[in-house]
Amino acid sequence: MFEVAELGHRVSKEEYKQRVPDLRTQLLEVQFQLRQADFPVIVLISGVDGAGKGETVNLLNEWLDPRYVRTDAFDKPTEEERQRPPFWRYWRALPAKGHMALYVGSWYSGPLAKRVYGKTSAAELDEELSRINTFERELVDDGALVIKIWLHLSKKQQAKRLRKLEKNPETRWRVTKRDHQHLKLYDKFRPIAEHALRVTSTGEVPWVIVEGSDARYRGLTVGQIILEQLARRLARPPVEPVEAGEFRPITPPVSGEPVTLLNTLRLDLTVEPDAYKRELEEEQGRLNRLTRKALQKGVSSVMVMEGWDAAGKGGVIRRMVPAMDARHYHIIPVAAPTDEEHAHHYLWRFWRHISRAGHVTIYDRSWYGRVLVERVEGFATQDEWMRAYAELNDFEDQLVDHGIVLTKIWLHISKDEQIRRFKLREETPFKRHKITEEDYRNREKWDLYEQAVNDMVERTSTEYAPWVLVEANDKKYARLKVLRVFCDRLERALKKRK
Amino acid sequence: MFEVAELGHRVSKEEYKQRVPDLRTQLLEVQFQLRQADFPVIVLISGVDGAGKGETVNLLNEWLDPRYVRTDAFDKPTEEERQRPPFWRYWRALPAKGHMALYVGSWYSGPLAKRVYGKTSAAELDEELSRINTFERELVDDGALVIKIWLHLSKKQQAKRLRKLEKNPETRWRVTKRDHQHLKLYDKFRPIAEHALRVTSTGEVPWVIVEGSDARYRGLTVGQIILEQLARRLARPPVEPVEAGEFRPITPPVSGEPVTLLNTLRLDLTVEPDAYKRELEEEQGRLNRLTRKALQKGVSSVMVMEGWDAAGKGGVIRRMVPAMDARHYHIIPVAAPTDEEHAHHYLWRFWRHISRAGHVTIYDRSWYGRVLVERVEGFATQDEWMRAYAELNDFEDQLVDHGIVLTKIWLHISKDEQIRRFKLREETPFKRHKITEEDYRNREKWDLYEQAVNDMVERTSTEYAPWVLVEANDKKYARLKVLRVFCDRLERALKKRK
Numbered sequence: 001m002f003e004v005a006e007l008g009h010r011v012s013k014e015e016y017k018q019r020v021p022d023l024r025t026q027l028l029e030v031q032f033q034l035r036q037a038d039f040p041v042i043v044l045i046s047g048v049d050g051a052g053k054g055e056t057v058n059l060l061n062e063w064l065d066p067r068y069v070r071t072d073a074f075d076k077p078t079e080e081e082r083q084r085p086p087f088w089r090y091w092r093a094l095p096a097k098g099h100m101a102l103y104v105g106s107w108y109s110g111p112l113a114k115r116v117y118g119k120t121s122a123a124e125l126d127e128e129l130s131r132i133n134t135f136e137r138e139l140v141d142d143g144a145l146v147i148k149i150w151l152h153l154s155k156k157q158q159a160k161r162l163r164k165l166e167k168n169p170e171t172r173w174r175v176t177k178r179d180h181q182h183l184k185l186y187d188k189f190r191p192i193a194e195h196a197l198r199v200t201s202t203g204e205v206p207w208v209i210v211e212g213s214d215a216r217y218r219g220l221t222v223g224q225i226i227l228e229q230l231a232r233r234l235a236r237p238p239v240e241p242v243e244a245g246e247f248r249p250i251t252p253p254v255s256g257e258p259v260t261l262l263n264t265l266r267l268d269l270t271v272e273p274d275a276y277k278r279e280l281e282e283e284q285g286r287l288n289r290l291t292r293k294a295l296q297k298g299v300s301s302v303m304v305m306e307g308w309d310a311a312g313k314g315g316v317i318r319r320m321v322p323a324m325d326a327r328h329y330h331i332i333p334v335a336a337p338t339d340e341e342h343a344h345h346y347l348w349r350f351w352r353h354i355s356r357a358g359h360v361t362i363y364d365r366s367w368y369g370r371v372l373v374e375r376v377e378g379f380a381t382q383d384e385w386m387r388a389y390a391e392l393n394d395f396e397d398q399l400v401d402h403g404i405v406l407t408k409i410w411l412h413i414s415k416d417e418q419i420r421r422f423k424l425r426e427e428t429p430f431k432r433h434k435i436t437e438e439d440y441r442n443r444e445k446w447d448l449y450e451q452a453v454n455d456m457v458e459r460t461s462t463e464y465a466p467w468v469l470v471e472a473n474d475k476k477y478a479r480l481k482v483l484r485v486f487c488d489r490l491e492r493a494l495k496k497r498k
Numbered sequence: 499m500f501e502v503a504e505l506g507h508r509v510s511k512e513e514y515k516q517r518v519p520d521l522r523t524q525l526l527e528v529q530f531q532l533r534q535a536d537f538p539v540i541v542l543i544s545g546v547d548g549a550g551k552g553e554t555v556n557l558l559n560e561w562l563d564p565r566y567v568r569t570d571a572f573d574k575p576t577e578e579e580r581q582r583p584p585f586w587r588y589w590r591a592l593p594a595k596g597h598m599a600l601y602v603g604s605w606y607s608g609p610l611a612k613r614v615y616g617k618t619s620a621a622e623l624d625e626e627l628s629r630i631n632t633f634e635r636e637l638v639d640d641g642a643l644v645i646k647i648w649l650h651l652s653k654k655q656q657a658k659r660l661r662k663l664e665k666n667p668e669t670r671w672r673v674t675k676r677d678h679q680h681l682k683l684y685d686k687f688r689p690i691a692e693h694a695l696r697v698t699s700t701g702e703v704p705w706v707i708v709e710g711s712d713a714r715y716r717g718l719t720v721g722q723i724i725l726e727q728l729a730r731r732l733a734r735p736p737v738e739p740v741e742a743g744e745f746r747p748i749t750p751p752v753s754g755e756p757v758t759l760l761n762t763l764r765l766d767l768t769v770e771p772d773a774y775k776r777e778l779e780e781e782q783g784r785l786n787r788l789t790r791k792a793l794q795k796g797v798s799s800v801m802v803m804e805g806w807d808a809a810g811k812g813g814v815i816r817r818m819v820p821a822m823d824a825r826h827y828h829i830i831p832v833a834a835p836t837d838e839e840h841a842h843h844y845l846w847r848f849w850r851h852i853s854r855a856g857h858v859t860i861y862d863r864s865w866y867g868r869v870l871v872e873r874v875e876g877f878a879t880q881d882e883w884m885r886a887y888a889e890l891n892d893f894e895d896q897l898v899d900h901g902i903v904l905t906k907i908w909l910h911i912s913k914d915e916q917i918r919r920f921k922l923r924e925e926t927p928f929k930r931h932k933i934t935e936e937d938y939r940n941r942e943k944w945d946l947y948e949q950a951v952n953d954m955v956e957r958t959s960t961e962y963a964p965w966v967l968v969e970a971n972d973k974k975y976a977r978l979k980v981l982r983v984f985c986d987r988l989e990r991a992l993k994k995r996k
Binding site: 054065072314 | 566862
């Protein structure tokens with residue numbers, strides 16, 4: 001695969017001088033068009049050490065309008081980054097629509113280096129690569145243009161280049177001990193890199209390999225690649241949303257009343273007032289002890305609280321809060337996205353709020369809005385929300401993989417119970433503001449929402465992050481159940497950490 | 499001052515039980531009103547160790563709707579925080595309009611502790627307190643409600659409380675070595691705290707001292723204070739903007755053509771093409787060496803690039819970029835604020851972008867928009883932009899104080915030169931998009947802008963951050979001058995660090 005980039009491609013000074021002005025003008029032109037476009041551009045400059053990654057990025061910043069290019073070099077993760085799942089830093093850095101980001105030392109550097117140094121097995125590398133594929137596909141599915149450029153050098157060229165850099169006092173500083181180490185490891189590095197490139201060269205995001213030894217050839221080629229890919233993407237007609245059509249649930253409904261998970265819930269479950277008081281205190285005490293221990297051990301937890309309007313989400317949260325330390329939990333009420341959030345991938349705003357180690361984060365509504373309100377109200381196309389099940393599963397997989405204890409709650413009430421509560425709220429002065437016309441509008445779409453909830457539960461109840469369906473016609477019963485489930489999960493996780 | 503909080507205030511269980519439900523209902527009510535209001539609420543819970551700061555914050559989270567309360571405990575600064583000026587972490591955490599934040603361990607903790615431990619002198623403490631006063635006044639001027647509560651305990655009570663906490667296995671973990679240390683230092687701490695409270699009890703943001711020994715008294719009192727202050731603030735009629743009236747420049751104009759700094763610039767200064775080429779290369783080489791050294795030493799620099807439309811800001815930036823490493827500079831183009839930025843203090847969005855140690859940040863337009871476009875177009879009231887001069891000076895003082903090398907450039911061209919460039923741009927195909935109708939509209943307000951620029955230069959050219967006025971009718975001359983000034987300042991700063 002790399003042989004083609006060892007042929008000694010060169011560009012003469014004259015040719016370079018002649019071609020650059022035109023290339024620059026065209027790059028500026030597509031960059032200007034990009035600013036009005038509704039997608040971001042992400043350019044990865046990876047490759048062999050000494051192949052000119054830094055120089056290439058600098059050159060691109062010189063050619064492009066640098067005000068609309070963001071350059072990030074991902075080196076060792078900072079303290080804040082280490083406290084979150086590994087991809088947090090990449091999500092944080094994603095450009096908004098109409099912007100371009102250049103990454104040196106991207107999500108490939110870590111996995112490759114670890115494998116070369118023998119810190120991971122071949123299987124572990126493949127696992128990391130498959131996560132990368134998922135990440136990149138999600139970006140592309142959302143409309144992003146991802147360009148991956150690998151700058152290659154043969155071993156001989158690499159050695160020569162290091163010598164040359166070291167000779168010049170102006171560039172000597174750039175050669176580090178690590179570079180020499182990498183040169184020694186070249187023969188080990190090469191097949192691993194080739195494997196990685198092969199596995200991650202997908203139809204949507206193929207790698208492009210550029211020979212790195214001649215600066216003029218390298219610069220012109222990379223500039224040309226970006227120009228062509230961006231121009232092609234800009235010329236692409238907007239994608240027609242797929243006709244809504246028929247959605248097929250995992251379990252096709254039999255004739256008559258469909259049997260769903262929600263339907264099988266026993267909404268008549270209740271708890272006696274005395275038992276409630278006693279057990280509530282017990283569970284709150286447990287929650288207090290467990291969250292304190294979790295803080296000490298750096299075990300984070302995330303709770304997703306979903307449910308029908310008036311199902312009692314706020315009431316559950318208010319029963320948890322007094323048992324915890326306000327300095328270590330965060331409640332994120334999820335409403336419509338801000339315009340900054342809207343200019344990014346829909347998951348970006350949830351990545352933003354991931355808390356540091358040991359903290360509890362409670363989402364009052366969550367990323368599941370994508371497959372609930374956005375589906376039912378048509379804010380997301382069928383393509384988008386169908387795809388979202390896999391995206392949400394992957395997002396949660398990353399949380400759990402990082403050791404975060406994830407609990408997902410659906411508070412379920414009957415349609416009759418809901419109207420009873422609406423009326424009750426309207427009669428209570430300080431609760432009246434909680435009921436708006438929108439609640440009634442949503443209620444009219446009960447059946448559509450119910451279908452969406454069923455699909456959501458079926459498609460996103462995973463081994464590592466199952467949905468907990470809570471019978472909530474009796475508020476007290478629901479509160480106890482949520483507290484107990486949350487504590488149980490946290491307790492189990494803490495035991496494993498001993 | 500503290501004697502009044504050592505009288506042994508208590509609230510009986512009966513009274514507490516009777517008063518709490520009403521207080522909670524009212525707190526929820528004002529909190530709901532706050533959500534529609536156009537100001538944020540910041541509550542500081544400070545005080546003596548063991549006086550119940552954490553418990554109070556937890557209680558408030560229980561009483562309020564915790565979904566719209568953000569609690570932050572500022573402990574030791576993280577690595578990311580240490581790389582920025584000390585107040586960065588506080589600016590980052592500021593709540594948006596309509597939201598409430600509770601801070602435990604706020605901007606007072608550090609200065610007080612350092613003084614008690616003898617790490618700072620009395621004069622240094624006063625300097626820090628005066629910075630705090632400025633910060634709080636800026637928040638209040640912007641409409642924020644800042645409530646400062648000091649929880650007090652006598653030495654005897656503090657000792658008793660620690661003993662009690664230690665006896666109970668459930669609470670023992672909360673007593674740290676530092677608590678015992680603080681108890682020993684109580685007699686030293688008390689007069690220092692009293693001094694700090696006195697100096698920072700301003701008319702707009704007075705301290706309230708609450709006796710901390712009885713949990714019921716403490717909780718009720720703090721809840722009551724927040725309720726009253728918030729209700730009063732909500733009831734305040736909107737402030738009428740001051741009539742525009744006459745603005746008085748620092749130097750009143752004499753009769754005839756006013757002599758201003760801008761007028762005295764010699765716009766006929768030029769540079770020969772050969773000299774330009776030679777000197778440009780020299781300065782770029784210097785910039786390269788200096789920014790590399792700055793990265794090694796962790797010296798950050800910030801460049802503010804302001805100037806007339808078509809004065810050549812982008813051209814200057816494009817001459818600097820090739821000399822630097824794209825991984826270590828950031829260009830921030832400043833346009834209209836996003837809605838998230840709009841919901842915060844106008845300086846919040848500039849604090850957001852402060853780079854880490856060793857990096858170069860170039861602002862293409864800047865915080866000076868407040869006293870230029872916002873003044874001229876009426877987006878800021880006269881009150882607001884008049885106040886802004888002091889706020890901007892203070893902001894820059896903090897940057898410089900943190901060791902950041904700040905360079906502020908005004909690119910000046912004549913009115914004739916501007917129209918010449920507009921026409922030229924319209925004739926060049928790939929520059930045509932740079933000219934819009936807005937540029938012509940701005941041009942019609944040339945005199946108003948000129949007045950605003952003169953005022954800005956007069957009022958914000960400080961010892962530590964002077965304006966550099968650049969004669970820019972000759973683009974080449976301007977580019978060289980900017981590069982030279984930037985390098986000179988960076989070089990001086992690096993020499994000092996040796």
